[in-house]
Amino acid sequence: MDTIWPEKLPQTKGPKYVLVAETIRNAIENKVLGVGAKLPPVRELAYRLQITPGTVARAYSILTNEGLLQAEVGRGTFVAPPKLPVLDDVWSRQLHLRDDKYGADVSLFSPRLADVGQVALIRECLMKVAQAEPEMFLNYPTRDAYQPARQAVVEWLSDVPLGPLTSEDIVLTHGGQNGICVVFQTVLKGPRPVILVEDLSYAGFRRAAELMRAEVVGIRMDKWGICPEALDQTLRQTQAQAVCVSPEVQNPTGSHAPLERRKEVVEVARRHDLQIIEDDCYRMGDARAPSYRALAPERGWHVSSISKTLTPALRVGFAIAPLERSADLRRSAEYGYFGLAQPLAELTRLLLSDPRSREIATKVRERMGEYVRIAVNALGGFDLVWDPQVPFVWLKLPSGWRSAAFSRAAEREGIQVRSADEFALRDGRAPNAVRIAMNGHVSLERFEEAMLRLRSLLDNPPEQISV
CATH class of the missing domain: 3.40.640.10 (Type I PLP-dependent aspartate aminotransferase-like (Major domain))
Structure with a gap:
């Protein structure tokens, strides 16, 4: 990896995560990075390039979704082997959805159930x-x-x-x-x-x-x-x-x-x-x-x-x-x-x-509970209401954040959440809180990256509060 990176990212227009992803993509296409090559950990590369870990994580996620990289739990992120052609990709692809309607890389707007056999x-x-x-x-x-x-x-x-x-x-x-x-x-x-x-x-x-x-x-x-x-x-x-x-x-x-x-x-x-x-x-x-x-x-x-x-x-x-x-x-x-x-x-x-439906419903609940536990592990230091059998969590924002401003900041990080304002009456008052839904259409690893990006936002409220 040292051979493809300058000491700092070039000062070009556009989001930094796009530049990071493009640099890795070019290195793979030009055979600078071969199949199986291990990429640096997120924090190490972020430190080397003097950017945030969330920026690197987002670039890795984009390339993972494209099939250029693959993440292995406990081992790291590697250049993936080329995809084999398939006759019907609709039936064979792994379920990873992008909510283009809202421009969000990871939509946590409404619960999305994992496929466990249904x-x-x-x-x-x-x-x-x-x-x-x-x-x-x-x-x-x-x-x-x-x-x-x-x-x-x-x-x-x-x-x-x-x-x-x-x-x-x-x-x-x-x-x-x-x-x-x-x-x-x-x-x-x-x-x-x-x-x-x-x-x-x-x-x-x-x-x-x-x-x-x-x-x-x-x-x-x-x-x-x-x-x-x-x-x-x-x-x-x-x-x-x-x-x-x-x-x-x-x-x-x-x-x-x-x-x-x-x-x-x-x-x-x-x-x-x-x-x-x-x-x-x-x-x-x-x-x-x-x-x-x-x-x-x-x-x-x-x-x-x-x-x-x-x-x-x-x-x-x-x-x-x-x-x-x-x-x-x-x-x-x-x-x-x-x-x-x-x-x-x-x-x-x-x-x-069909008796399998009850078994599937149980598996759906258990699988969604895994996402809830990841959310709690990442965000549990804040005022969080959660239940392993509920497909969303309710996050009361810390001092320095308004719900609308936090939702906009999260969307800039590629994550969509629901502001408390959307659940209040037109003339009602909403607390500074957001609802974060579980998305079983993305991998647990990708979901965890999203939670860590949210935690980074929570730890670093803006100096001036947008209202």
């Missing part, structure tokens, strides 16, 4: 669907045609404390967001209904409310989520019809509401005849307390999906009404979109009925 299983199920009777591909879907898929969902949710549940209670939706919209269509009445959300909450609640022409009001929250006293006070001042909560995995803070807190919320809801809509889409592990549907069977609505357990690509979700309201929920779905396409419903049945 892709092969989905392909297998798709081939079975393709061999189905012609009627499945020619007829309008009917309620009876969905019954096997709904029963598969009941069995899939058998370990979730939802209260009495039959296949007639299940409404299949196009993912969790569609489930929230269908519930809103069923629950809300009048020209200008009011929906309550936690001060920091899933933005999809607000977007669905906008479609319903509903007003959204924020409720004060604490470490356990929505505050019952604040909920009660707001209900005395408004005619709110529903409150949206995520008691198992609060999005974005990652906290959960214990049983006692849920009982307090139910008590307030009954006092004011308020409907409770529970979004359970982010839970990857076992439920830690009964759902609101189990605690308040007359007013608890439940929305879930397979997006955080198997895959978000199929857009398969489930909406469940309180007792005695299932017919109302089915009517909203049938009037709105008739139901899922029959081939998709059959794919859902095959996928959820």
